[in-house]
Amino acid sequence: MTPNNLPRFIRQSAANTPPKTEQTGMYKDFDATELYCSKCKRPVPVRKRLLLVLPEGDKYEYLCAFCLETVGTKIDRQVKPVSVII
Secondary structure: OOHHHOOHHHHHHHHHOOOHHHHOOOOOOOOOOEEEEOOOOEEEEEEEEEEEEEOOEEEEEEEEOOOOOEEEEEEEOOOOOOOOOO
């Protein structure tokens, strides 16, 4: 089918989508705002805390805002490599 043979709503939605080059840069990094806490037995707001600085990136720990139980971890790999000068 050619674009002119498509139904009108499909042509409009295809025309409104950004090119593929713009979509590849989207959603590179997510930060959790709520996660399930097994101690509280429900989804809870979380606090993000830097746990370790590793060569492959910074490791963060997500803590329950109520009981401070660890509910998840994340490694942020978008950090520039660290150069150590001795």
